[in-house]
């Protein structure tokens with residue numbers, strides 16, 4: 001049996017995507033057709049993100065998107081608000097400070113989505129920020145934050161928003177223009193199920209204006225988003241495009257767009273998964289705002305995460321993810337994003353987890369896979 005990678009990225013890659021990666025290439029700088037191909041792929045991303053604003057694809061993992069947004073918007077002494085309720089949200093601070101930002105935190109609770117009333121009250125007193133950062137789906141915790149409410153609130157105070165939506169685009173609703181998101185960034189390897197290696201981001205008019213009107217130059221070349229100004233008109237890329245990765249990504253995007261039901265599928269299987277886990281006596285880390293792309297489950301008392309992982313891997317050929325930082329050894333995670341989000345795959349995974357937990361001496365109250373299937377029937 002093929003290995004089942006049930007992690008929250010990278011996800012399974014379909015055969016037609018792998019084939020697209022093997023297509024003959026052209027010279028992406030000199031062959032003008034490629035400029036249109038790249039532009040067309042960006043336009044498909046615009047439709048997924050519901051935006052008319054410019055979208056770019058960059059050659060680097062999701063982290064590059066996050067760093068490029070910070071590098072391009074933040075300059076020495078700028079006041080930056082990091083809205084955090086988890087590892088990625090907290091980690092934004094490092095990137096903001098690297099580019100001279102003066103960081104203030106808004107701390108949420110780590111097992112809850114960002115509370116909008118608390119944030120509203122905080123902003124009433126403190127709103128002198130140029131930029132705010134927030135994570136849409138906090139992947140390690142399995143929490144999807146209400147950016148639909150957060151970003152318009154930031155806009156009301158004239159604060160530019162950078163949203164890390166790496167693990168949500170393609171698995172959760174995102175309406176960049178309607179929700180006033182200035183920069184939303186994603187990654188190829190998560191819900192869109194392309195090979196790892198690319199990031200993409202939308203850049204609003206306000207964000208473009210802020211970048212073009214900086215007092216100091218951007219301290220980077222690779223992470224400088226303004227070097228892309230007029231790339232299409234000038235038929236000029238700042239560096240050789242990873243053309244094979246983009247071919248694959250474009251095909252994966254087509255697969256996503258062909259599936260009109262993708263977001264409902266994520267919602268439904270995520271719900272069924274959470275139902276099965278809870279019914280059988282396991283506890284989820286989040287108390288609300290559960291992610292539809294990843295479930296984060298507390299490792300039950302008496303069970304060692306490493307034993308769970310190792311047995312699933314060696315005896316069932318399934319890879320799940322664990323925790324790091326404050327979640328080290330405390331949780332296990334099932335990714336149900338993109339090509340992983342199908343009933344069969346989740347059934348097989350839950351059945352294997354069921355077997356392993358029972359073997360390790362944890363008595364589940366029922367069968368995970370059966371509860372899952374019952375919920376869906």
Ligand SMILES: *Cc1c(COP(=O)(O)O)cnc(C)c1O
Pocket residue numbers: 009061062063064088135137138139164166167187190
């Ligand atoms: C996966 C992910 C990233 C990108 O991490 P990489 O190591 O570059 O894959 C960034 N933010 C979030 C929330 C993620 O889930």
